[in-house]
Amino acid sequence: MSKPPRRSGPPRRPSKTGGPARPPFGGKPQRPRRATEQDHVPDGPRAAERAGERGTARPVRDRPVRERAPLERSFNERTGKPGERRPRPDNRSESDERPSRRTDRRPPRRTDERPTRRSEGAAAPAAHRPGAPQRIAKLLARAGVGSRRDIERMIAEGRVSVEGTALTSPALNLASLDGVTVDGNPVAAASATRLYRFHKPTGCLTTARDPKGRATIYDLLPKDLPRLVTIGRLDMNTEGLLLLTNDGELKRAMELPANALIRRYRVRVFGSVNARALEALAEGVTIEGVRYGSINADIEHKSGAYAWLVITITEGKNREVRKVLEHLGLKVARLIRVSYGPFELEDLPVRGVEQIPDDAVSRLRSRLPGK
Template identity: 35%
Template structure:
């Protein structure tokens, strides 16, 4: 008598839009649009409504008639060279960062963007969901830059940059900035940002009269550029990925750090006025009877009266009018 076959474990299923995203077709929202457009089929049946599940190991999924391959998630650190764009395709035919990766690989996304002239650390992945989360300012992931700026900015300029300046998009500011060294008529500085608005660092420093001459991103969260040659890439290490996911989890409940809108300038002024009012010395009305912070006793209670107290018969006589002397 043959032994019964061991129980076959159930095949895990997942949401169709999540499966499409893991195949490198875009973010979940973009994949939902593909489904709603009726371009996706499961085992030959068109699926155009959200909420469908798929079992990747036993079902066949197609997009526009082509079979999809379930791609393993990949995460790369790229040292971006100057002159490359952070876009999938450029109408003018300029080079993009994706030209630096093998064409037969999965569809990739970059986490945030660096402008054409900026070099340095860029995370590139086929995980569309993670790409959007890491780039969102609400997660407050620090971006570390090294910049060469014209002139020699002083502490007052650094304080202005931390306080921020208003632009069309809102209020931009640096999280931190410190000098590294002076080089001729320029200065190297290290700048920490918590988001990546369009040419934010260049525009901020130009507002203070210190044009950015060179700009390199050297850190993103816990990850550093290290010795990766310019124009080359490597896969992120497991511990690096773990630290990134820890930051996302820790900051999930945090508030947004998006730039303040220009209309909030009046609110900032009102808050500053309130602080000034709160720092003024208390009026004489409030001083009377106010308790000491150390003894708990009233300040007025500790002072002795300089008037001599009159008691008994002298008190009664004191109320009488004094006798007039003889003429």
């Protein structure tokens, strides 16, 4: 008896309809697969016709598959599983059924409520009320004795006393300066803030006293002025605008680099001026381990080996302009400060003193943080 010819192609696979399995090439007949629920096909003449074309009908379940309930109706009242939603009443909106994220029992904030500013008649914080206790360093600074750091240094040196007892720590709050003495002299109550412009000449120091006996700016000021402290410093060979005030707090706020008050200078230099090197100062520069921030430098006029530059800084570090220009190979022949913050030197004569109007001081104080 001759063998049937072998057929080529992939092996035969069992039928998915549950009928007799077709043995693969060279294999043994397989057991029919058990029908499952996935074998269900919808009823209808077309379905039966398709099943008849395949030679066998797919098994049909004896009961229809129950449709899945909508999400709103799938909430389990007994378990209350998270992620399922309760049936929504007809009188509730879609946003009402969302669970609240609030963990406290405070009433929700109304959307039309907005934070309002404290009215002028409302009570101010205790630290800013007139007569409220304040740190002694702040009171002495407002009285024009010096800056807070200077006063803390005086206290450490035992120069500040209260009712005859020398202080050893600045951690003391007082409502007034009654009974407070500095170097044995009573301190007057703080007066209204005053600010002055002074055209400093060369050849004098910006200090109250000099151990070597050299001239200071206080030797040039009129004797009828109140006790004043300088805002910033100008070295002996620098001239121009110097601000003085009787308010140590204002002095400190205007000197802070964080407040970035602009200081503008006109500088006469000798040497080869490199425009690109001046432009690079806008990114800052490090000299002998000291980092100087952004500096704006422009060439105002150039004639031969000399040039006039306009330098703008905001930090005001010690001899900053001179050190930066010397780092670029330029020799400073003359240095004039023409402005500090919103105040200009203008045509104020050398050694001239002029009080700045109170409204200009008020506008400045409103711009400074904490003033």
